[in-house]
Amino acid sequence: MTNVVTIIDYGINNIQSVIQALQFVGVNTKIASKPSELADAKHIIIPGVGAFPEGMKKLKNLGLDKMIATKAKQKSNILGICLGMQMLFTKGNEYGVCNGLNLISGEVLQIQKKVNYEKRLPVIGWRKTISLPTYEKNILEKNLNEKDFYYLHSYQVIPEKKNDIIAYYERGGSRITAAIASGNIWGVQFHPEKSGDAGLEFLKTFSNLNIEN
Amino acid sequence: MRNIRVIPRLDVKGPDVINTIQLEGLRTVGSPNILAKNYYNQGADELLIIDQVASLYQRDHLIELIKIFTKEIFIPITVGGGIKSVDDARLILKSGADKVAINTAAVLEPNLISLLAKEFGKQCVVISIPCKMDENKKWEVYTNGGRDKSGLEVFEWAQKVVSLGAGELLVTSIDKDGLRNGFDLNLMQKFNEIDDTPIIVSGGLGKPSHINDLLRISNCEAIATADFLHMKRGNIQELKEIILKSNFKVRL
Numbered sequence: 122m123t124n125v126v127t128i129i130d131y132g133i134n135n136i137q138s139v140i141q142a143l144q145f146v147g148v149n150t151k152i153a154s155k156p157s158e159l160a161d162a163k164h165i166i167i168p169g170v171g172a173f174p175e176g177m178k179k180l181k182n183l184g185l186d187k188m189i190a191t192k193a194k195q196k197s198n199i200l201g202i203c204l205g206m207q208m209l210f211t212k213g214n215e216y217g218v219c220n221g222l223n224l225i226s227g228e229v230l231q232i233q234k235k236v237n238y239e240k241r242l243p244v245i246g247w248r249k250t251i252s253l254p255t256y257e258k259n260i261l262e263k264n265l266n267e268k269d270f271y272y273l274h275s276y277q278v279i280p281e282k283k284n285d286i287i288a289y290y291e292r293g294g295s296r297i298t299a300a301i302a303s304g305n306i307w308g309v310q311f312h313p314e315k316s317g318d319a320g321l322e323f324l325k326t327f328s329n330l331n332i333e334n
Numbered sequence: 335m336r337n338i339r340v341i342p343r344l345d346v347k348g349p350d351v352i353n354t355i356q357l358e359g360l361r362t363v364g365s366p367n368i369l370a371k372n373y374y375n376q377g378a379d380e381l382l383i384i385d386q387v388a389s390l391y392q393r394d395h396l397i398e399l400i401k402i403f404t405k406e407i408f409i410p411i412t413v414g415g416g417i418k419s420v421d422d423a424r425l426i427l428k429s430g431a432d433k434v435a436i437n438t439a440a441v442l443e444p445n446l447i448s449l450l451a452k453e454f455g456k457q458c459v460v461i462s463i464p465c466k467m468d469e470n471k472k473w474e475v476y477t478n479g480g481r482d483k484s485g486l487e488v489f490e491w492a493q494k495v496v497s498l499g500a501g502e503l504l505v506t507s508i509d510k511d512g513l514r515n516g517f518d519l520n521l522m523q524k525f526n527e528i529d530d531t532p533i534i535v536s537g538g539l540g541k542p543s544h545i546n547d548l549l550r551i552s553n554c555e556a557i558a559t560a561d562f563l564h565m566k567r568g569n570i571q572e573l574k575e576i577i578l579k580s581n582f583k584v585r586l
Contacts, residue, residue, distance in 0.1 A: 135427055135428055135430060137404060137428075137430050138404055138408075138430055138432075141404050141405055141430075142408055145405075145408070155375045156437075163556075170455060170457070171454070171550060171584050176397075201464065234336065234354070234530065238335070238336065240335065240529045240530055241529070241530055241531060241555065242534050243342060243457045243501055243532075245337050245457065245501070245502060245532050245555070246379065246532075246555060246556070247339065247379060247584075247585035248336060248337065249583070269585035269586070271379075271409065273432075274457070275458045276455070305467070312407060312410075314407055315408060315410050315432065316408065316409075317408055317409055317444070318408075320408060321408060
């Protein structure tokens with residue numbers, strides 16, 4: 122199988138680690154920093170580290186926001202990583218309210234700082250991730266369940282439809298959303314490109330979704 | 335209970351990794367590429383790379399090194415040593431590092447911390463605090479790889495860097511570094527006052543049970559170790575087992 126995954130480069134951070142991870146598992150990569158470069162994309166990754174408003178501003182300036190929405194309608198598989206996932210939602214609240222891509226209904230809120238013994242933000246480190254196995258959309262389940270992934274975040278997504286949540290991790294006894302899915306739209310809060318073998322396997326599986334199409 | 339990360343620390347000098355005692359370079363212990371790959375395969379949770387000869391002439395070598403690491407190593411990498419500006423940090427991050435560790439430049443220009451946090455997000459900004467107890471039994475912040483006194487009191491400085499936007503603190507006990515007789519428990523107990531920012535502890539690990547001693551009194555989230563791994567006194571899995579036995583979580 123030779124599939125091509127297109128990585129969105131909107132100038133906010135280093136996309137090399139995502140590219141390296143995909144190439145390491147034998148996936149061909151393309152970089153898109155303008156709408157035309159997304160025209161044929163069947164698998165799209167929106168990486169991201171940083172703040173929500175800055176990310177959205179850069180996507181808009183490059184005209185990528187509308188093109189991502191078009192590709193979503195055309196049923197391309199779209200995966201948002203960390204900030205890339207958060208921007209899939211209706212709105213963010215980091216440094217003030219900011220509209221997102223609105224491909225998934227819901228918002229992004231700061232994680233409550235003190236929950237039982239957990240007091241520190243950002244969340245930095247590996248967390249055991251639990252998938253919700255009853256959920257039929259969750260074809261990435263075996264790549265998620267009981268795996269340790271690397272997280273680095275202070276904000277969390279709150280989907281309007283609870284069954285858009287396909288995996289979570291626990292922080293101080295409460296659940297933080299780790300992964301979401303809504304049709305062909307996917308998102309992970311963790312960094313698969315920094316999560317060792319578990320992350321590499323995850324990226325490989327995503328890259329091969331619906332490959333017959 | 336909370337998760338604890340195990341972070342191999344590579345003090346890089348030119349083409350070599352060196353071992354330090356009280357932060358003074360002592361001997362060459364191997365090649366950065368081979369050691370880094372080996373620790374990744376052993377289950378390291380992150381890597382910490384400190385450039386010991388952080389002059390401009392040595393930078394190209396460090397950048398090349400980071401680029402090589404990111405082709406085969408898929409865990410977070412923090413790079414420190416001689417980063418003086420937002421542009422320096424950008425170059426390091428662009429090469430593939432995930433976080434930068436700052437010590438001397440932050441002491442000289444504390445506002446750099448805010449600039450870095452604003453530009454790259456606070457999760458990218460690790461403030462390295464080498465600590466040494468002075469004759470009055472107060473802990474002082476050192477700079478320049480542990481060589482120079484700063485005149486700053488450790489805990490006041492730590493509070494300040496957190497308020498300026500530090501995402502993580504790397505606390506190294508110069509008194510204990512490389513001596514293999516355990517972490518500086520008094521120092522780390524005092525660091526519990528800072529309870530809202532993740533802390534990485536470095537300096538003193540000689541045997542796995544030292545971790546148990548540390549976790550009993552400290553709220554730290556990560557342990558950085560060099561000598562213990564470089565001199566093959568044990569491996570990462572042994573350290574993780576002792577963390578589990580101390581009733582904390584680790585990534586296995």
